[in-house]
Amino acid sequence: MIGSPDEDRLTPALWGTAAILTIGGFLSMFTSTVVTVALGTIAAGFRASLGTAQWIATGYLLALAAMVPVSGWACRRFGTTRVWLVCVGLFAVFSALCAAAPSVEALIVFRVLQGAAGGLLVPAGQILFATMAGPKRLGRMMAVLSIPIYLAPVLGTLAGSVLAERCGVPWLFLVNVPLALLCLLLGRKRLPRERPADTRPLDWRGLVLTVTGLPLLVYGFAEAAPIAAAAGALLLAVFVVTALRSPAPLLDLRLFRDRTFSSAAAVIFGMGIALFGAMIVLPLYYLDVRHESLVATGFLTAPLALGTVLALPLAGRLTDRIGGARVIFAGLIVTIIGTVPLALLTGSDDYWWLSAVQVVRGCGIGLTTTPALATGLVSVPKERISHAMPLFAMLQRIGGSFGTSVLTAVVAARLAAAPGSAAAVAGAHGWIAGITAIVLIPAWLLVRAEMSTKD
Incomplete structure (x- = not known):
């Protein structure tokens, strides 16, 4: 059973x-x-x-x-x-x-x-x-x-x-x-x-707006196509207006009225920018600065995933025991600690040191992303989980696409000015550390919301 x-x-x-x-x-x-x-x-x-x-x-x-x-x-x-x-x-x-x-x-x-x-x-x-x-x-x-x-x-x-x-x-x-x-x-x-x-009928208007708007926005960010991104953002904005007026919307945006849910959503969006953007940036360091092969780069960036996977069981247990908000806040601090050394990269850093830094950063990510998802869902009634989960997934994808676009543009511009320069990748990680620090704001709001709920 x-x-x-x-x-x-x-x-x-x-x-x-x-x-x-x-x-x-x-x-x-x-x-x-x-x-x-x-x-x-x-x-x-x-x-x-x-x-x-x-x-x-x-x-x-x-x-x-x-x-x-x-x-x-x-x-x-x-x-x-x-x-x-x-x-x-x-x-x-x-x-x-x-x-x-x-x-x-x-x-x-x-x-x-x-x-x-x-x-x-x-x-x-x-x-x-x-x-x-x-x-x-x-x-x-x-x-x-x-x-x-x-x-x-x-x-x-x-x-x-x-x-x-x-x-x-x-x-x-x-x-x-x-x-x-x-x-x-x-x-x-x-x-x-x-x-x-x-058994209510499908919200066809919402379907058309989202299945065209979201891919256009993701494509626009990923391919640096401003017209596509603007069109996607406009379609999604129209969806927001219509969904709030509809008695049976495709996705129930009224969930954002809950402070815990909206704070968790902000964390998920912000970490989507920091996480997926960084997944593009660091491999460029090994490929373009250190001139490693694709396979070698895969091994050299694996410690990030290792740290995340190692932290996930602890994150899950702590979230169920003390609530996810404080776990998220601590995870963001650990993520920043693991990102700052990458913002100081040089062309000759020891690989073992970089692997250790990635493990620390991965642990922070593991303590942040999944607890944010779980914490946001705790207050959602069972019958509305099918609305909440796609909303979180959409925010993560939009954040990831936006972060990838911005950080790739930052690195590309600096590499064009100074080919093979570690400073280009380091500068992008400085942006990532800053974005992660900003996410501390909704994380703190989430802590306060969780504490008020328990009181």
Whole structure:
């Protein structure tokens, strides 16, 4: 038995469910990076330009973003477990089709469809897990579900290089199929069945505004396309106005009226900027300043994920025991401590020292991001979790895209002025430390909100 959501004990059945959903989440994140590192090989194999091949990665990421807003409605309308199982099956099918694609154009189409399935898969798993765990187990269980988010980019970078070189391009996609089929078989046996909670019709206006606005905004930030970014921001602004007036919106923005929820959302957005922006910046140091290979860079940046994964179990336990707000505030301090040395980079820093710094920074991230998610969900009624989770995911994606765009522009401008200069990467980390310090403001508001709730 999984146990009542009001229980504190982690049952074996709940751990089994966690394992199934974690593998599903890992698939979606893993295939994002495993293909990106091999784009040059894929382009050569299809005799396509690198610009065309780039859409294999970009199309997948945009499809991921487009499906996030609709995931909550799909789970309410058809049942979360059913949505998750269908998406796992479709993910396996589209992975196989990608492997068999006869042209680069066909591969791009199949990757977009694969991204659409993955875009529903992750939030559906999170919604299901948050509903089953309940508020007293949410911190520990969300920590478990977060592990693939941080491990997948590291493993994907390493696996992509090896698979493309030794097994061939089709195996970049076929590697997903057995794991997806395993999830499908275990999920049919172990995951709970629930009846659809909401039979109200789809908010088509909200759907059109979000599935066009969010990808346009993400694309505009990622590709430095101001017109696309402005159009996406405008569409999302119109969605905000219409959603607040609608009796049955696609996503219930009234959740932001809760001080705990809105403060947690601000932390998630801010850490999206600092976390995902930094994931782009530090590899540039090893590649362009220290002239390391792609595989070596993957190993040299792995300590960040190691530190995060090591901190997640502690973060989960502390969140369930004392509340997440103080854990988040402490995590931000640790993150800043781990970022400041990177803002002082030189071209000859010892690799062991940089690895230790990354572990510290990773620990801070682990103590911040997942507790923010869990803390924001604690006050959300069970029937509204399917609204809350996509909102958090959207904010994280927007923050990540914005951070990547700004920090990449900062580094590119400084590298253009002084090629191979460590000061360019160091300066970007100075920005990251500053952004993280700003996030202390909503984190402190979250501490006060949590303390007032307990009083």
